[in-house]
Amino acid sequence: MTGPTVPMATEPEPAAGWAPTRALGRAVLLAGLLLVAGVLLGRVDLIVLAAPLALGTAYALRRRPTALPQVWVTQDAGGPLVEGGDVTAAVSVGNPDTVDYDLVVVRSRVSPWLRIVRAGFARNDGVEDVPPSTTAATDATAPAHTGRSVADRPFVTSVPTGAVVDLELAGNALRWGRHPVGPAGARVATAGGLLVSRAVITEPVRVRVYPRTEPFEAVEAMPRAAGLVGAHHSRRPGEGGELAGVRRFGPGDRLRRIDWRVSLRARQLHVAATLSDRDAEVVVLLDVLAEAGRSGGVSGAASVLDTTVRATAAIAEHYLHRGDRVSLLEYGPAARRLRPAAGRRQYLTVLEWLLDVRVHPSSHEPYDQVFGPQLLSSDALVVVLTPLLDERSAQMLARLARAGRFVVAVDTLPTDLPSPKDRGWAEVAYRLWRLDRDVMIGQLREHGVPVVRWAGAGSLDLVLRDVARLATAPRVGGR
Template sequence: MSGPTASAPRSTEQESTAGWAPTPALGRAVLLAGLLLVAGVLLGRVDLVVLAAPFALGTAYALRRRPTALPQVWITSAEDGPLVEGGEVSAAVGVGNPDTVDYDVVVVRSRVSPWLRISRAGFASTEPADAPPPAETSTAAGRGRSVADRPFVTSVPAEAAVDLELAGRALRWGRHPVGPAGARVAAAGGLLVSRAVITEPVGVRVYPRTEPFEAVEAMPRAAGLVGAHHSRRPGEGGELAGVRVFAPGDRLRRVDWRVSLRARQLHVAATLSDRDAEVVVLLDVLAEAGRSGGVDGAASVLDTTVRATAAIAEHYLHRGDRVSLLEYGPGARRLRPAAGRRQYLTVLEWLLDVRAEAAQHEPYDQVFGPQLLSSDALVVVLTPLLDERSAQMLARLARAGRFVVAVDTLPADLTPPKDRGWAEVAYRLWRLDRETMIGQLREHGVPVVRWAGAGSLDQVLRDVARLATAPRVGGR
């Protein structure tokens, strides 16, 4: 039992020491001192020995305390609250010196996602107050550039640490990595250099910016017993349905005394119950189009889809409705219906993993399995209508009696390819074919409206609610 225990410290020390290698400066110093000493002894010249003495003594003095421990590198991300597109992001790459020997030169470099524009970077010391400060390096970024992808140099005293602070702006939603980060150290007067120590990246969550969105209260049907939408069913609520004669079980606070005194019989005010609705937001992720320019630039299909989903979910969840999310794609991800602020935060987290992915087969049966979609739910489909299967899916939902609203997420400023030949003509023909497909969907009873923020769905929701409450005419 004592053998392995005694050999463990030596093994650890050997591994730590093995991470250090001599620099060319050490080789040159040893070679020059050795040549001068050998030449002085062979030739009997004392002046050559005197010349070799500074090199030998300087090398020996620098190597009197050799480092044994490699530097420690870590990445921390400061998240005081939810980070939204366009918000300020901050992170730090820490470098620690666990050894008893000072690190003369520390070179730190870190990769950062291009959607995190780092505009300020510099070292901040976290060492004891009585220790000497490190050599601080800071760089100001030019306009539209990130300063993170460059080496930063500092020094770290023994048993201390420094932080390379990175500050900038988040340009787009998603999970963006900060790192991997690495550091190399030179010690013993630059005669020894460590191997590169690399740490794993840290993800920064950037939530989509919710565009202003308001919609009318018209809903096709309501399913729950609580909520902000009025139903046709009598019950406890705030919408007056009429006045009727008092019946056993009625509450006294519902008695209409003015009508009761006039009719000389107790009458109560009848109300309609408040009921919540279920809203299903379906994200078409079969194709992507357009080039994302971040929060200040042009929006791609995924940008519009994700931001519109966040705005729609925020609106209906604020009104007490239940919201669920579905992906129309090979992944067929889904988020169960729920209400409240927790569901809104879950929606934002769920949207961070939205990716466009082509499917080799029809994903309809995979997405709309049995008992996954309520018959009373309002289905809002966010689709660019770039794939014929998306149009077929909308038509099948309409034929199944679902309340469907299609929101066109294709960028309005989508330009044709600039290739020579028939590219522009083919683009115009594709546009005409797409308009024909939208017209066919409207003939099938699927309203198609372009996303334009606040008020985009008002008229469509009124039409859908009017169709849902209209009496159905049966053939004889």
């Protein structure tokens, strides 16, 4: 990975940002002492000893640097990066000066969720320059946020005039989100190590890591379809691909629907009746009021936020692939929302939107702020991803059910949530909290809110079947 060509400086300027090193001070002091001692004592040998030091120092300082090094961070844009994928970045150091940089020390910070397993220098002429001290081993099985990364150390190289040297970082992404590579800094020594520059710091680059889509497929009908262009089989007759039966030909029936075998046998025209194919609007509501569990990355344990984001990506991909409209809402003080739309562009927008999902603990009741007027369609299916750790979440589900919405609650609390290690009251309190949470889930089901645990493919099939049956059932009105 190479950066752009660095232009060479043409006019010398004052060496701003450069300072003498201790080596320069020692050389000047020693040469001066020898010269003074030789003159005062009349010792020619002392003057002869001081001459090489003075001449060497003067020769090293004959060309002083006039420009500071240039530092920037780049990422290899090889396509969308998903959890577990390979990530490649580079910290580039350019020399715009008229003198060579004898020694360059480069150091960069890297997000703990980017496991860097290989790091080394590569010049812009393609020649590898990896000193043995810069190649460190790392445990590929250890989590990225524990232990020391390969990139968490200084790297040393040299940069000729007008050249660029890249510190290439290669590894893999362990978790979704926007992870920084940087800030990166470099310090340069030149003139034989007699002058050193101040540290040049560059801003970090955010690497976008999209959530891994868990397998999910729901084959059951939607509760109530809103349009006539989707792929869901409704229970209403109309134009579609699912056969509902054969009936007599009537006014308005199309000729291409005539079933000639039945018509010849019955000696009357009969047509094939079908069920209409309709699209649906799916609203995925993310409960961001609380977090639980510890994230272990793509191959480790999943926290509430991990399960919420990955399940949202899977649900959105499934329904958008079927031609439905999908919108996203955050149940929290920020009340972020993504407007409903369909197609691949909406799926890419969903993935980008999910990168900024964060937990926002707050004592504020966000119901009226999230569910403003005309934000939810009356026919939309609302899939709520919630750990049910906050009483406000259960109250929100109950209010949506009482308002006549088609609500499905997906439990995102980790099944392997550890109990407190302390014995005594802590363990008793944990068991009481579990019992209270089970009672709350039972009360939600009594209010008509199905609660199902997220388990990938087929997680919502049984629930959607029951919701669709309730939506199409006749309602009995009182007199």
